[in-house]
Amino acid sequence: MKGFSSKAVHGGGAVKKDAHGALRMPLYENVTFEFENARAIQFAFEGRSLGHSYTRISNPTVEDFEQRIRLLTDARGVVAVSSGMAAITEIVLVLAEAGANIISTKFLFGNTYSLFEHTLKPWGLNVKYVDMTRTEEVEQAIDEKTRAIYLESIANPQLQVADVAGIAKIAAASHIPVVLDGTVTTPYLFRSKDFGVAVEVLSSTKYISGGGTTVGGLIIDNGNQDWGKCPRLQEAAQKYGPHALLAHLRRELHRNLGSCMSPHTAYQQTLGLETLALRIDRSCENALTLARFLQSRPEVKAVNYPGLETSPYHELAKAQFGGKYGGILTFTLTDKEQCYKFTDSLAMIRRATNINDNKTLILHPASTIFCEYCAEEKEGLGVPPNMLRLAVGIEDVGDIMDDLTQGLETL
Amino acid sequence: MTITVNGEAQIWESEEITVADLLTRNKVEKPEMVSVQINSKFVEKQDYKTKKVVAGDEVDFLYFMGGGKAR
Numbered sequence: 001m002k003g004f005s006s007k008a009v010h011g012g013g014a015v016k017k018d019a020h021g022a023l024r025m026p027l028y029e030n031v032t033f034e035f036e037n038a039r040a041i042q043f044a045f046e047g048r049s050l051g052h053s054y055t056r057i058s059n060p061t062v063e064d065f066e067q068r069i070r071l072l073t074d075a076r077g078v079v080a081v082s083s084g085m086a087a088i089t090e091i092v093l094v095l096a097e098a099g100a101n102i103i104s105t106k107f108l109f110g111n112t113y114s115l116f117e118h119t120l121k122p123w124g125l126n127v128k129y130v131d132m133t134r135t136e137e138v139e140q141a142i143d144e145k146t147r148a149i150y151l152e153s154i155a156n157p158q159l160q161v162a163d164v165a166g167i168a169k170i171a172a173a174s175h176i177p178v179v180l181d182g183t184v185t186t187p188y189l190f191r192s193k194d195f196g197v198a199v200e201v202l203s204s205t206k207y208i209s210g211g212g213t214t215v216g217g218l219i220i221d222n223g224n225q226d227w228g229k230c231p232r233l234q235e236a237a238q239k240y241g242p243h244a245l246l247a248h249l250r251r252e253l254h255r256n257l258g259s260c261m262s263p264h265t266a267y268q269q270t271l272g273l274e275t276l277a278l279r280i281d282r283s284c285e286n287a288l289t290l291a292r293f294l295q296s297r298p299e300v301k302a303v304n305y306p307g308l309e310t311s312p313y314h315e316l317a318k319a320q321f322g323g324k325y326g327g328i329l330t331f332t333l334t335d336k337e338q339c340y341k342f343t344d345s346l347a348m349i350r351r352a353t354n355i356n357d358n359k360t361l362i363l364h365p366a367s368t369i370f371c372e373y374c375a376e377e378k379e380g381l382g383v384p385p386n387m388l389r390l391a392v393g394i395e396d397v398g399d400i401m402d403d404l405t406q407g408l409e410t411l
Numbered sequence: 412m413t414i415t416v417n418g419e420a421q422i423w424e425s426e427e428i429t430v431a432d433l434l435t436r437n438k439v440e441k442p443e444m445v446s447v448q449i450n451s452k453f454v455e456k457q458d459y460k461t462k463k464v465v466a467g468d469e470v471d472f473l474y475f476m477g478g479g480k481a482r
Contacts, residue, residue, distance in 0.1 A: 043417065046473075047473045047474050047475060048417045048418075048471065048472055048473060048474070049440070049474065050440045050441055050444065050445075050474045077475075237453070238451075238452065238453060239446070239448060239451065239452075239453055239473075240446050240453055240475070241446065241453035241454075241455060243446055243475060246475055247446070247473075247475045250475040251475060
């Protein structure tokens with residue numbers, strides 16, 4: 001079994017068989033698990049036996065989802081969490097301590113920037129922002145206190161694409177793990193392990209959930225990092241060797257933060273995973289058609305989509321993502337007022353903040369996910385006031401185009 | 412010889428055993444998902460058949476549930 005969808009649907013040898021032969025892992029919507037005797041429960045708590053004890057730490061339905069992701073990514077292991085933001089929080093906290101730093105792309109998802117600047121900075125985290133398309137900036141920013149390099153596979157909503165393998169090569173020379181947010185590509189479009197990424201984090205709320213069904217996140221340890229050379233994990237590496245990151249998460253940080261994925265979410269997202277490739281193919285195809293259409297319209301000042309030959313990232317994106325470019329595009333109109341008028345005129349396209357839903361969604365990023373920043377910060381983050389984000393769904397492309405057309409004709 | 416496995420004394424007639432022998436005798440569940448420690452030091456999976464366990468050693472089999480696999 002080699003294909004992505006076959007593995008997603010069947011799970012291969014990675015998943016356990018149900019006790020009753022159910023063809024789909026049932027929803028274990030329970031909190032706790034019983035043991036035969038006191039010693040057995042002691043061993044479970046000590047990690048000396050294989051078994052679930054408490055759903056905040058692990059659960060059969062969540063484990064089934066994690067194992068399917070592991071199979072699809074050829075990773076060492078996967079931890080499913082409550083949201084994409086929880087995944088980012090956990091990985092930063094496990095790798096960096098107060099006084100240390102991470103090097104981050106300056107083109108970030110708004111809430112990630114807020115997490116770094118407003119939530120973690122007061123606890124002593126330093127973040128150095130660089131232009132990831134200039135690998136020399138990454139190299140120059142590394143110092144003895146750098147604990148991770150953080151970037152997004154396709155920056156949302158700036159749609160910048162960096163040379164991931166080039167950055168990973170620089171990071172490897174200093175034994176620094178590259179952490180990549182692969183939300184908008186998923187392992188279907190981008191096998192981060194093949195490009196030297198140590199840990200991939202995702203918001204599984206997006207493409208994977210199957211149509212905006214549930215909020216969730218994933219931490220994927222690709223198994224290619226020597227955790228013994230990462231200061232925060234040296235002790236764990238002496239005990240757990242290559243499993244240091246997973247063990248530290250499972251036996252301390254993930255357990256203590258309580259940011260577990262619910263069994264219900266895991267059940268829904270396992271369903272979503274089965275149709276992931278079909279939905280991504282459709283949304284990518286729609287997005288490219290719509291990007292070209294918008295380019296042809298006089299009302300539109302500019303269109304940004306890595307699938308367009310005019311994008312400065314087109315060739316790199318083509319090489320990294322196998323000729324598909326994701327389901328997000330942005331375009332600019334004259335000003336913010338025009339953006340609002342256009343948004344309000346749409347009939348089928350929904351006004352909502354999400355991406356990679358089955359439905360096409362429109363959003364004005366500057367006044368929503370970047371609303372807490374001043375004009376200069378928004379400029380620096382690549383979010384101008386006259387930009388709209390179209391998160392393309394899987395509807396019939398003609399209907400999306402019709403709606404965009406009638407909206408543009410109101411301007 | 413006597414060794415300690417997961418906190419319990421275990422007597423072996425042979426004076427020379429390997430981690431692989433221990434995994435078999437103790438019927439370790441899903442050996443691909445276990446981390447083996449001897450005297451609190453991690454043992455690489457590729458060394459299971461050659462790594463000797465001697466009298467007095469303390470051996471622990473440790474799991475971290477869900478989503479992981481040893482290589």
